[in-house]
Amino acid sequence: MYRIGQGFDVHRLAEGRKLIVGGVTIPHSHGLLGHSDADVLLHAIADAVLGAIGRGDIGIHFPDNDPKWKDADSSRLLGQVWEMAKQEGYRLVNCDCTVIAQQPKLAPYIPEMKERIAKLLEAEPDRVNVKATTTERLGFPGREEGIAALAAVLLENGGGSP
Ligand SMILES: Nc1ccn([C@@H]2O[C@H](COP(=O)(O)O)[C@@H](O)[C@H]2O)c(=O)n1
Numbered sequence: 448m449y450r451i452g453q454g455f456d457v458h459r460l461a462e463g464r465k466l467i468v469g470g471v472t473i474p475h476s477h478g479l480l481g482h483s484d485a486d487v488l489l490h491a492i493a494d495a496v497l498g499a500i501g502r503g504d505i506g507i508h509f510p511d512n513d514p515k516w517k518d519a520d521s522s523r524l525l526g527q528v529w530e531m532a533k534q535e536g537y538r539l540v541n542c543d544c545t546v547i548a549q550q551p552k553l554a555p556y557i558p559e560m561k562e563r564i565a566k567l568l569e570a571e572p573d574r575v576n577v578k579a580t581t582t583e584r585l586g587f588p589g590r591e592e593g594i595a596a597l598a599a600v601l602l603e604n605g606g607g608s609p
């Protein structure tokens with residue numbers, strides 16, 4: 448059977464932080480602020496996977512008041528979420544994502560993001576698609592106050608009922 452999940456996340460941009468999106472460090476004047484490394488795209492994907500398997504969201508599994516997750520590498524968080532999905536027998540059919548950022552230009556980094564995400568979800572890179580869009584300078588992404596990400600995943604489980 449198939450299960451679909453969607454995820455959405457936003458992090459604020461701040462000076463003095465590294466910008467990490469989709470597991471890739473991107474040179475920029477500002478980075479994303481969070482309890483973890485604030486990888487907005489990996490968080491949206493983790494929420495999409497958790498949604499598909501009906502297991503809540505990342506804040507439940509990795510509370511933002513737990514020092515264990517302070518500055519955590521979000522690849523580790525997504526890796527743990529993927530383990531939960533695997534334990535229930537799921538594999539990735541496909542994952543489609545959109546990063547909403549006015550700046551910087553993300554296109555040059557998208558192939559590497561795809562590779563990293565596919566590795567974390569133990570799938571071939573062609574099962575993962577990452578897109579980027581601006582908001583034409585409108586709203587908080589347009590004012591470069593933050594970056595948002597959306598993700599959708601489809602999982603398949605060879606087993607029986609839901
Ligand atoms: N941070 C971004 C935003 C967009 N892109 C690429 O530019 C194309 C045009 O964006 P619009 O918002 O003007 O539609 C978009 O399709 C992306 O390929 C980007 O690389 N980085």
Ligand SMILES: C[C@@]1(CO)OP(=O)(O)OP(=O)(O)OC[C@H]1O
Pocket residue numbers: 456457480481482483484485486490505506507509510511512516517519524
């Ligand atoms: C990842 C966690 C945990 O470190 O913290 P943040 O980096 O602040 O990210 P967010 O998307 O707000 O929520 C999940 C958190 O609990």
